[in-house]
Amino acid sequence: MKRGPELIITEKDNAARRIADILSGGSAESDRVNGVNVYKWGGKRCIGLSGHVVGVDFPPEYSDWRDVEPVELVTAAVEKRPTQENIVAALRRMARNASRIVIATDYDREGELIGKEAYELVREVNEEAPVDRVRFSSITDREVTEAFADPDDLDFDLAAAGEARQIVDLMWGASLTRFLSLSARQLGDDFISVGRVQGPALKLVVDREREIDAFDPEDYWELFADLEKDDERFEAQYFYLDEDDTEAERVWDEAAADAVSKTLAAASSATVDEVRRRTRTDDPPAPFNTTQFIRAASGVGYSAQRAMSIAEDLYTAGYITYPRTDNTVYPEDLEPRDLLDALSAGPRFGDDAASLLDADDITPTAGDEETTDHPPIHPTDELPSPSDLSEDEWEVYELVVRRFLATVADAATWEHLRVVAIAGDASLKANGKRLVDPGYHAVYPYRSTSENFVPDVAEGEELAVTDSRLEAKQTQPPRRYGQSRLIETMEDMGIGTKATRHDVIQKLYDRGYIEGDPPRPTRLARGVVEASEEFADLIVSEEMTAQLEADMQAIARGEETLEDVTDESREMLERVFDRLTESREELGDHLRESLKADKTVGPCPESEHDLVIRRSRHGSYFVGCDGYPDCEFTLPLPSTGKPILLDETCPDHGLADVKMLAGRKTFVHGCPLCAAEAAEEEPDLIVGPCPECGDEAGGELAIKRLRSGGRLVGCTRYPDCDYSLPMPRNGEAELTDETCAEHGLPGIRITYEDGDREPWDLGCPICNYREYQARQAGTELEAIDGIGEKTAAKLKDAGVEDVAGLKDAEPDTLADEIEGVGPDTVRNWQADAD
Numbered sequence: 001m002k003r004g005p006e007l008i009i010t011e012k013d014n015a016a017r018r019i020a021d022i023l024s025g026g027s028a029e030s031d032r033v034n035g036v037n038v039y040k041w042g043g044k045r046c047i048g049l050s051g052h053v054v055g056v057d058f059p060p061e062y063s064d065w066r067d068v069e070p071v072e073l074v075t076a077a078v079e080k081r082p083t084q085e086n087i088v089a090a091l092r093r094m095a096r097n098a099s100r101i102v103i104a105t106d107y108d109r110e111g112e113l114i115g116k117e118a119y120e121l122v123r124e125v126n127e128e129a130p131v132d133r134v135r136f137s138s139i140t141d142r143e144v145t146e147a148f149a150d151p152d153d154l155d156f157d158l159a160a161a162g163e164a165r166q167i168v169d170l171m172w173g174a175s176l177t178r179f180l181s182l183s184a185r186q187l188g189d190d191f192i193s194v195g196r197v198q199g200p201a202l203k204l205v206v207d208r209e210r211e212i213d214a215f216d217p218e219d220y221w222e223l224f225a226d227l228e229k230d231d232e233r234f235e236a237q238y239f240y241l242d243e244d245d246t247e248a249e250r251v252w253d254e255a256a257a258d259a260v261s262k263t264l265a266a267a268s269s270a271t272v273d274e275v276r277r278r279t280r281t282d283d284p285p286a287p288f289n290t291t292q293f294i295r296a297a298s299g300v301g302y303s304a305q306r307a308m309s310i311a312e313d314l315y316t317a318g319y320i321t322y323p324r325t326d327n328t329v330y331p332e333d334l335e336p337r338d339l340l341d342a343l344s345a346g347p348r349f350g351d352d353a354a355s356l357l358d359a360d361d362i363t364p365t366a367g368d369e370e371t372t373d374h375p376p377i378h379p380t381d382e383l384p385s386p387s388d389l390s391e392d393e394w395e396v397y398e399l400v401v402r403r404f405l406a407t408v409a410d411a412a413t414w415e416h417l418r419v420v421a422i423a424g425d426a427s428l429k430a431n432g433k434r435l436v437d438p439g440y441h442a443v444y445p446y447r448s449t450s451e452n453f454v455p456d457v458a459e460g461e462e463l464a465v466t467d468s469r470l471e472a473k474q475t476q477p478p479r480r481y482g483q484s485r486l487i488e489t490m491e492d493m494g495i496g497t498k499a500t501r502h503d504v505i506q507k508l509y510d511r512g513y514i515e516g517d518p519p520r521p522t523r524l525a526r527g528v529v530e531a532s533e534e535f536a537d538l539i540v541s542e543e544m545t546a547q548l549e550a551d552m553q554a555i556a557r558g559e560e561t562l563e564d565v566t567d568e569s570r571e572m573l574e575r576v577f578d579r580l581t582e583s584r585e586e587l588g589d590h591l592r593e594s595l596k597a598d599k600t601v602g603p604c605p606e607s608e609h610d611l612v613i614r615r616s617r618h619g620s621y622f623v624g625c626d627g628y629p630d631c632e633f634t635l636p637l638p639s640t641g642k643p644i645l646l647d648e649t650c651p652d653h654g655l656a657d658v659k660m661l662a663g664r665k666t667f668v669h670g671c672p673l674c675a676a677e678a679a680e681e682e683p684d685l686i687v688g689p690c691p692e693c694g695d696e697a698g699g700e701l702a703i704k705r706l707r708s709g710g711r712l713v714g715c716t717r718y719p720d721c722d723y724s725l726p727m728p729r730n731g732e733a734e735l736t737d738e739t740c741a742e743h744g745l746p747g748i749r750i751t752y753e754d755g756d757r758e759p760w761d762l763g764c765p766i767c768n769y770r771e772y773q774a775r776q777a778g779t780e781l782e783a784i785d786g787i788g789e790k791t792a793a794k795l796k797d798a799g800v801e802d803v804a805g806l807k808d809a810e811p812d813t814l815a816d817e818i819e820g821v822g823p824d825t826v827r828n829w830q831a832d833a834d
Helices: 013-024 085-095 109-125 141-149 156-183 198-214 254-266 290-299 304-316 336-343 350-357 391-407 483-493 501-510 523-535 542-556 562-582 584-599 672-681 765-783 789-797 803-808 811-817 823-833
Strands: 004-010 029-033 036-041 044-048 054-057 079-082 098-104 131-133 219-229 232-241 269-282 412-423 426-437 462-474 600-603 610-615 621-625 634-636 642-649 656-661 667-670 685-689 700-705 711-715 724-726 732-739 746-751 760-763
Touching (some): 004 013, 004 109, 013 036, 013 141, 013 304, 013 789, 036 085, 044 085, 054 109, 054 156, 085 098, 085 109, 098 109, 098 141, 109 131, 109 156, 156 542, 156 584, 198 483, 198 501, 198 542, 219 254, 219 426, 254 462, 269 426, 290 391, 290 483, 304 391, 304 501, 336 350, 336 391, 483 501, 523 584, 562 584, 584 600, 584 610, 584 642, 600 642, 600 656, 667 672, 685 732, 685 746, 724 765, 760 765
Parallel strands (some): 098 131
Antiparallel strands (some): 029 036, 036 044, 054 079, 219 232, 219 462, 269 412, 412 426, 600 610, 610 621, 621 634, 656 667, 700 711, 711 724, 746 760
């Protein structure tokens, strides 16, 4: 049989496009095969997958939750089946006559498994073509060319480690999710999700919240005095030596604090008792691994999920190295001077890079972790222009570039001055610091360089005491984990991997277990953790998931087999179910109480029951009486987002404030009864004649406040006339003197009490809505808040081509097909699309 072109398989379409561009010298052309992009040039073809196009699942006979006992899933067979039929069909078609196959998926455990899945699909239709594997840490001309010039073989052990993770996660997640959901009678979209890594991660958040709740603050006092020399004033703090002969500033006895306060108030001068000067070296930071990158990105306002998503896009575009790495030591073949030379040609960092090139010796810093797969995250020598990246991408790219610059810069030098003075019998200290040599701070502005002024004084010198104060304080509870700190803690405890930790946190958000940033647990989260601890603590045990992670690493090293590890996991699960089955009814009661507590808004004003958050048959949320049908009292909630209850309670009605989670449109709705009453009290603002019934029936358009808290421009004859137009939710609406020549309506202006926000001139409400529709029609998916160009591309890869397709999609199914997107995010998009 005549053999066809060589076929290159990448993990995603954008990687395929870039690799084809590199290998073809820019001559590759794009074609479509079964709805999938294929890039062709000469005797080569390149196709991109969409991550995993084959998934593991149980056979169809196990799909009915009610007919299959969850424990049966522990020993059930697992099978592979295509999850993206169009891509699988295209791959098979392209591979059937290929003369050679080259797998160029990402170089990590998941990438190797995706490569193995592609290999197996290829072998189903082509048993003869040789299959090679190429690996690279950045998609640059040099690395890609070198990788294809020196191909290797697939690492089946590493792929088996990824496959074991899939199977183990499926067993744990499916069986436990079904058991807890069925026990709590919580099915449908609001099922209770549990996972092998999700459980221990959630316990970390809940444990910290318990520490905060249990914290008993203690009173203490601190004292300060302002000292002055030659009109130069500085602050000093009172201190004393405690029982361990250690300096202490907190005074725990109020009477003692008052006595010191009187001493300082009576003192007019203080005598300098000690002057100490020292110089401190401030070393540059180590290179970025994944965890430290996420931590630094959080410092400039990016969530873990968002930071990694942007980093992956920058990697695929060839601007940075692979962002999933544990390594903090640059490889020997990295030439810092060459990379600096390349960066010096760029507009944004040219001067900084050029200044570092002046050094005689350039020796990068090194961290504690050295691995052999990927280098630390650093920029490549292929530089983007300002027009190539969005604002967010530039900010993250600059962070990566400046971290590299910092690692090859000199240490900074600080000069510290400590002054101790005696006022009466009270000791005061002041610590000054001055940046003598900025060193790496000159190129890395993400760490504080604030200075503290203390004048030059001599021992024995008298200083004036110009003021003194006593400050009453309390000890504070431990702080909640920020996302980056949570990821660091998970890493320290062996929970998850560098590739999965940020996704796990996002799942906790999507499943309604945590909210806010820093994340705090919902009542449901507490209930799940409490139930797990009481009835099957392995579900939230970090030791268990850490052991399984270690087992998977052993598979990658060839020391364990996939079968051994999955059998071990089954044995663990069987022990879990032995305990769960004994306590099923008690467990269900506990979870139902937690679920109800998570939805209980407060007392019903018309009965002795509680008001709870409910969901209508159409999927919208509202507040209804728990005594229904005896009491039919209800309150509406906004149509956008998913409601959660806050700790704040309305002083008038005793109802918890409600917050609507809707991505970047998240907002606090407040007390639902207050919102309803305010809507009824707020008079309608008449705009002008209704375009549908004004001529015949005299209907008028008016700005109306809805009981759900939202607003619209609607006909005063509603419900006889349901003509309406959208309106911004917040701000004061007023009419302008300008009249629309087409519709005869005055313009509308929105003003805000916050003086920092400029007024928003909507103009004619009909024209404004028409413009909005035009923008939406022009960009389709991208018109929805939260969907940018790259996310729209991912949606199209998943078969969602337009807004109608998005509205028809099943949220959980679509979320499974798009990396980094949860079901609630999809629901928020769908709400925005309505």
